[in-house]
Amino acid sequence: MATILVVDDELGIRGLLSEILSDEGHTIELAENAAQARAFRERERPDLVLLDIWMPDVDGVSLLKEWSAGGQLTMPVIMMSGHGTIDTAVEAVKVGAMAFLEKPITLAKLLRAVEQGLAKPARPAATVTPLRPLELRDHGVYVGESMAKVGAVPVNGVAVALGPQAEQSFELDRPLREARDAFEKAYFEFHLARENGSMTRVAEKTGLERTHLYRKLKQLGVDLSRGRKTAVV
Secondary structure (H helix, E strand, O other), X not given: OOEEEEEOOOXXXXXXXXXXXXXXXXXXXXXXXXXXXXXXXXXXXXXXXXEEOOOOOOOHXXXXXXXXXXXXXXXXXXXXXXXXXXXXXXXXXXXXXXXXXXXXXXXXXXXXXXXXXXXXXXXXHHHOOOOOHHHHHXXXXXXXXXXXXXXXXXXXXXXXXXXXXXXXXXXXXXXXXXXXXXXHHHHHHHHHHHOOOOHHHHHHHHOOOHHHHHHHHHXXXXXXXHHHHOOOO
């Protein structure tokens, strides 16, 4: 199985993640701050890192930048936070994080993210090519109004949870137009579900005039009845 480094300043979070992942057969290494994580990475390379963003000494994004700049970001890193913002998640993905999990992390989301992370082949740091921020902002990677609606950020096909009952996977190794359409379709389906199929409220939330919205949904092939069946409260 894998060696997973869990970096979090909260003892309870470290203990819980260690227990869950140890039960899955993984070897777990723990660090309560960036200094300990940095020291461990100097000694060896874990197969996966679960990295908290908000820590008292050096925050997780800054540590991620250090690893990237020093050629040590050769393992998948999943960021975690209970107080994250969209901008913070975008910054982490730009640097090279493969996913973003919001606390409290459900067992299913944790195991799924870890499984997907471990399935990724290790890459030399020099070949890591994060998506440009313009692509992340303009083509629907982040859906919903806050990080409370985002379970994981999709990077190179990693799953992104669009809400408590919906999950999508995106393959980004495709023409930009196709990728954009896939993201936009998921974005509108999310809002239709959240607003129980109300076109008026979806138009308000997305900032589109109703006629334009109908035209856009038809173009993307969105099932307008889906929202009423899978409403997110």
